[in-house]
Amino acid sequence: MAITASILSYLSGSTIVGILLGRWLDGYLGTSPLFLIIGLLLGLASGVYGMILLVKKFLGDD
Template identity: 55%
Template sequence: MRQKKRHPLHAMGLMSAILSQLVGSILIGVFTGKWIDNYLKTEPLFLILGLLLGLAAGVYAMLKLVHHYFSGD
């Protein structure tokens, strides 16, 4: 297996993209769940569901990004 020489800035870009995807998707899930809870008066239910869905979406996006980065596409 041949190792590609990658610039250190590529690794920093990958880490910042992973961080922004994880944090962004979790925040979107939490705020959407909180908004639905306020609208339907079901206090912690959709907040927890939004958190879990946001976390799952963030992990999925992170795995796709890492796979794309290491596949060389």
């Protein structure tokens, strides 16, 4: 149960942060969907990377 909650927090947390930063940059620079999409993709990528590291650590695989 703990690993499931950790995976969920990695994926959702990083995605939400990426979206919020992208929206903020879009509002600051006046580019409507550009940084929102970039933030979404970077948030998803960092969440997946963190999830892979967490699962490797939990399972003990190198």
